Amino acid sequence: MLENLKKDDVIELVIDDIGAESSGIGRFNGEYVVFVPKSVPGDTVRVKIRKKKKKYAESTLLEIIQPSPFRIEPECEYFGTCNGCKMQHIEYAKQLEIKQSIVKNAFERIGGFENVTIPTVLGSEDIYYYRNKLEFSFSNDRWLTSEDMLIENIDKSFAVGYHIPGFNEKILDIRACYLQSLTTNKILNFTRDFFKPKGTSIYTTKTHSGYLRFLTVRKSIYNKGLMVNLITYDENAELVNEYAALLRQEIPEATTLVNSITQSKAQVALANNFNVIYGDGFIEEKIGGYRFKITPNTFFQTNSKQCEKLFETAATIADLGKEENVLDLYCGCGAISLYVSAMVKSVHGVELSNESIDMASENAELNGVNNCTFEAMDVKDYLEKLTASPGGEKFDVIILDPPRSGIHPKAAEYLLQYEAKKLIYVSCNPATQARDVALLKEKYNIISIQPVDMFPHTFHIENVVRLDLKG
Template identity: 45%
Template structure:
């Protein structure tokens, strides 16, 4: 970005008119679009430019001249430094307004979809403590806040918390996180304090050395609790010491696990899991179904809202009981098992083999015998021969990753011509791109955004597409 002359760094009376996905307010000054840290639509502010390109600049508020009606006081002391909860300075009603707007804009602009009939976004039942999984990082390079810098005290440089945005080697020490219910905060703080007392080294993200690397905490609505400690290069006896401390301090932990990860990245999917105490899994429940959640299992991180999302998916499909359903990107088979009792058969496909094993286990636990699951790359699995073997689906449910569906998968769906497609997405932009391709044979009939992650820009969206007949109208009309 361009260097900004000192006499052009400050702009006055900027009206904030929108909010960007990364949580920055959007304003305009002449021909320049401004992305303003911690600004809320409706604010009028004076700003200082930080970085500038030809048509836009990044800025920070130097004076709040008129606060927006949508502005509220953030409840987390880490707001603005921590990389999460970037919309916490905006009322929840306003968050819903702008999430709905983002879905509408993406579908209209990228998918050429008529959104006049879009249904209102479903708010989250809980706006705090809604996550069932958090992953913290140990680091010997703590991020020092402005308050820390003003203090004359010597600072403890070991930290356990979250990465600071754009600084992979800097970790913000977290005292209280409002994303996961207790005893999550107590476990994190106790483990950190114990490690400091015992002089157990925290990981160096640049040098790749140190004993303690990550702490993962998973909870469930059943009250069960999983704690995973990831070590890198522990000294003799340190693993036993840390794990024994957690076991004795928190006897309610259902699943106490550890991993030795000496790779350059934090992923645990290729790592061996060691059970220190309890089971190697916890149970989650949803609408009378039981789901086994292991350390590597995928499960929607907002359990209560996941139930609402799946109910909307089922409602859009409007099952009669005799349908063959394809569940693409099935993950651990949560949606497949959720709808199984309402249909004739569900065929699930997923790229990750361990997720497919979880899906099969979850069918078995719930005595579901009308599901089949297959592991492999979607574009390679979903072939004409696959459809010939399993039958043409009456309904396709697809819930792809943020990148959306591969073009070959979209092409295959156009060939299959299932009467209905229910498209669940965590990225309205890629969803809109895919819908534009499906428009050749499908028409959008229903749209419903769902808020899974309060105080963030992220939003799920469910779209029902129905097959057109050869005259361009819908079957049955």
């Protein structure tokens, strides 16, 4: 009986599902949901109830009595402490099934759609070392793992790695990450070994002072370009030049070094000012035969190989024609615009960021594409202007690739007013995508859905939806 289940009770469960925050789901007496961290569907576990609510309980995993056939040994020594690869202990085929369920649940529970068929997720060719960008943070407040705590007088004053969830300043000191490349790990450890012995100060929000802030590495699959971006609070030319000389000597794979300067209190790895220490100050990537210039602040899909698969999926689903005019909303640096440019009559890209629009225009010129134009404007405001001018531009297809928050409700209203024949909605968040598609179902039918896995071992999933105007 549910009433008999109390805090600190120890029970056995079979895990039959997994939640979006990585905890497995077991059901006490076949009904009452109990969340179990670090468990895998198919595990039989012994757990201790630590928090009981009306509809669910949270527990602590005490023992895996019988491991799931889907359970594997994680590659990374930091798994379970680092917040990055939450499904690294689950075989990849099962990860894809879980992501397929995430999309289905979003459209049924959030979107209110019935009998939605979600095809098999298009998996990633590489499940390790697949990212083209990694960001590391510096901290003078190192998070200690249980192994670290066994080391007497361990130094906690210098760390470079990843944030611990719920702790703004604490950083897990990382020596190896399986997300980008072995060269990235060399750069990470070289950077620590260079600055730590010098006692170089680290920025802290507590005093708004300190030198080191972030280390970002961007890597091209196309031409082996590799950018190291050292983000600091202020300039120290002598120190950076010393770091640069040794970096070039020890890690010649690093083709360019940038020192970005930011005194913003926001703890984000972006800076408006940067100095190119050596190299070009940018790298180039190639997607679908098109070259893209990537500067320190450029937003670009972080899995280049899967990015091509994502764009190919969107273009195939769209079934684009040579006489069609396309509107690309939230176009960023023009990646999707250029990818589809040869398939259609024209593309017009809209994006809020002036810097991204400048980069999109530069990328079009770089590739000799002359049927793409770009405009810096808020998408909602652009759509309002578009619907207010019935005799103006007429687009047959509208592509949307918004941020995780999805589209503004007013933007959905304007899309309904405009009545483009086809909408192609690319999203990194099926929950907000399902919400937005529900806003559009008054005039649009779902024709196709296709999830694409850009981020193996995480719960993140890209999803492409085609909507056709009714009638």
